[in-house]
Amino acid sequence: MDSVQLIKIKEEILSDNTELGNEIRGRMRASGTFFINLMASPGAGKTSLLVQTIRRMKVDVRMGVIEGDIESMVDSQKIQDEGVRAVQIETGGACHLDAAMVQPALATLNLADYDLLVVENIGNLVCPAEFDIGETKKVMLLSIPEGHDKILKYPLMFTVCDVLIINKMDYLDSSDFDLQQLKATMAKLNPKARIFEMSCKTGQGVDAWCAWLKEEIAAWKQQAG
Amino acid sequence: MHELAVMAGIIDVVSQYAKAQNAKKILDIRLTVGALRDFQEVWVRHYFEKFSRGTLAEGATITMAIQPIRFRCKACEHSTEMGREAFINTPTATCEQCGSAELVLCSGSQLMIDGIEVQL
Numbered sequence: 001m002d003s004v005q006l007i008k009i010k011e012e013i014l015s016d017n018t019e020l021g022n023e024i025r026g027r028m029r030a031s032g033t034f035f036i037n038l039m040a041s042p043g044a045g046k047t048s049l050l051v052q053t054i055r056r057m058k059v060d061v062r063m064g065v066i067e068g069d070i071e072s073m074v075d076s077q078k079i080q081d082e083g084v085r086a087v088q089i090e091t092g093g094a095c096h097l098d099a100a101m102v103q104p105a106l107a108t109l110n111l112a113d114y115d116l117l118v119v120e121n122i123g124n125l126v127c128p129a130e131f132d133i134g135e136t137k138k139v140m141l142l143s144i145p146e147g148h149d150k151i152l153k154y155p156l157m158f159t160v161c162d163v164l165i166i167n168k169m170d171y172l173d174s175s176d177f178d179l180q181q182l183k184a185t186m187a188k189l190n191p192k193a194r195i196f197e198m199s200c201k202t203g204q205g206v207d208a209w210c211a212w213l214k215e216e217i218a219a220w221k222q223q224a225g
Numbered sequence: 226m227h228e229l230a231v232m233a234g235i236i237d238v239v240s241q242y243a244k245a246q247n248a249k250k251i252l253d254i255r256l257t258v259g260a261l262r263d264f265q266e267v268w269v270r271h272y273f274e275k276f277s278r279g280t281l282a283e284g285a286t287i288t289m290a291i292q293p294i295r296f297r298c299k300a301c302e303h304s305t306e307m308g309r310e311a312f313i314n315t316p317t318a319t320c321e322q323c324g325s326a327e328l329v330l331c332s333g334s335q336l337m338i339d340g341i342e343v344q345l
Binding site for chain 1: 227230231234235237238239242243246248249252256261262263294296312313316317318326327328329330334336337338339340341342343344345
């Protein structure tokens with residue numbers, strides 16, 4: 001006779017992806033490569049942030065960029081124009097990157113040749129928040145014109161990020177963006193996240209970000225031994 | 226859209242557990258999903274139906290328990306619970322017991338397969 005049984009599983013849904021992410025993180029640790037997962041809405045300024053960062057850091061830091069954004073052939077060119085290698089991931093219209101998608105791009109690089117690798121994730125505040133790609137730090141970029149309420153509409157992204165960069169600060173005075181409210185909500189959701197106020201256009205805050213990044217890279221390398 | 230990638234993974238995991246018990250079929254899949262997660266039940270079910278065809282999970286029901294967003298008050302330790310809607314609509318949420326705005330997130334982002342009900 002048929003019987004019904006309850007089987008307890010208690011397994012994290014994305015555990016396969018997280019395992020692969022951990023494997024990538026292990027390789028990055030071994031090679032002393034600081035690995036950033038850069039996430040934002042389309043148009044928030046991911047490529048501008050990369051260009052500004054490259055200009056300030058490429059003398060001391062060996063950088064590479066992995067382009068995951070769907071329409072980023074143009075972005076790849078902008079990065080290469082700055083003298084940094086950019087590898088394109090063929091995403092085929094996906095809404096996010098996961099560890100398995102990043103792995104083939106990493107396989108084309110000799111990790112030991114890089115102090116810093118940045119993945120420009122697909123422009124989306126929902127899906128990329130769910131997936132570990134083996135990053136050392138998740139960096140989220142929000143721009144003033146998007147509004148301070150993005151944290152309420154897409155809370156997971158703000159909860160999982162290690163760094164929140166608020167870009168286009170030059171628009172603050174002409175907008176109704178409530179910076180205090182955003183910071184208050186951030187303090188509840190993710191008090192450990194580092195916040196940088198920035199304008200890639202005027203250069204405000206870019207040096208502070210680069211200084212932080214250099215310290216983090218040095219600490220990561222020390223850990224690699 | 227990410228529900229698509231996730232659903233394939235869920236079906237793999239539950240099928241393995243069901244096979245290990247020599248189950249004839251999976252009747253119900255129980256998930257816990259934090260309210261902070263962007264998991265729309267309608268898409269979870271839609272992709273499940275497509276991906277489960279021909280597997281032990283075909284025809285199973287999905288029971289999604291939504292884990293509320295919970296904040297702990299730094300001042301009085303009281304825990305304040307809210308759903309996604311309440312979270313979106315109260316950006317200046319304060320502790321329901323002492324009124325402090327010093328709240329820290331303590332749950333709401335879980336994503337877990339709790340278990341399955343199978344027919345042996």
